[in-house]
Amino acid sequence: MAKELNKEYERIKKEVSELNKEIENIINKNVKNKKRNTEKKLYKGVQILFSPLIENTDLLILGINPGAGYMNWKEKPVKKLSPLLQNEFISENYTLANEMRGIFEDIGRGDIFAKSVVSNFYYIATKDLGTLKQLKQELKANTQNDIDLNSAKWTFELIKIVNPKYIFCEGFEVLRCFSNNSELFQLSDINENKTFKSGKLNSIPFLACKRVYSNIQYKNYIKRKLKKDFNEFSI
Numbered sequence: 001m002a003k004e005l006n007k008e009y010e011r012i013k014k015e016v017s018e019l020n021k022e023i024e025n026i027i028n029k030n031v032k033n034k035k036r037n038t039e040k041k042l043y044k045g046v047q048i049l050f051s052p053l054i055e056n057t058d059l060l061i062l063g064i065n066p067g068a069g070y071m072n073w074k075e076k077p078v079k080k081l082s083p084l085l086q087n088e089f090i091s092e093n094y095t096l097a098n099e100m101r102g103i104f105e106d107i108g109r110g111d112i113f114a115k116s117v118v119s120n121f122y123y124i125a126t127k128d129l130g131t132l133k134q135l136k137q138e139l140k141a142n143t144q145n146d147i148d149l150n151s152a153k154w155t156f157e158l159i160k161i162v163n164p165k166y167i168f169c170e171g172f173e174v175l176r177c178f179s180n181n182s183e184l185f186q187l188s189d190i191n192e193n194k195t196f197k198s199g200k201l202n203s204i205p206f207l208a209c210k211r212v213y214s215n216i217q218y219k220n221y222i223k224r225k226l227k228k229d230f231n232e233f234s235i
Contacts, residue, residue, distance in 0.1 A: 045066075051116065059165070195222070196210065196218065
């Protein structure tokens with residue numbers, strides 16, 4: 001089973017690497033020809049996972065896309081295609097990691113990160129959601145690579161690989177991505193309100209929080225719902 005798991009992940013890794021090379025070629029060509037280089041300004045690299053790759057994981061945490069933290073720190077685009085040795089939510093000190101740790105520690109489940117997988121719907125790193133949309137538009141005009149379609153396919157395959165008991169979506173935008181790709185993702189038993197959205201994604205229970213940048217909103221509601229769901233689904 002482990003070989004099959006690695007084989008499937010290696011295929012995603014190879015395709016993401018090819019996308020990265022394609023974007024880098026566009027950027028380098030624009031530099032050489034002294035053309036407007038919006039891609040260089042917007043593109044902050046690629047990263048697939050922010051954790052180890054764990055089969056039959058308790059929890060899959062999905063954001064929308066990697067941010068610009070690595071670029072700001074190292075002054076070069078991130079390129080992390082392999083699983084990490086440790087979940088970043090255990091060791092790192094950026095805002096979202098601190099927010100997530102606080103929520104799960106408050107419900108007595110700070111241990112969950114050692115048994116969870118962290119990724120994003122899109123693997124392309126940008127400053128924020130607005131610049132992600134802008135970069136996708138630029139790439140659509142300059143490449144045959146369908147970023148939306150491929151990202152949906154990779155996310156679908158990653159979910160199959162890690163087979164989570166529960167999915168936590170960092171922001172409502174992640175759910176919109178699922179809704180926009182209904183041929184791959186079936187949402188059911190949806191409960192929607194201003195504080196969170198919950199239901200099942202391809203029969204897997206999920207909870208989506210509201211986010212403003214890296215800040216999770218309505219934390220007390222999220223904690224109560226997580227605690228209830230973790231008891232119900234024996235997580």
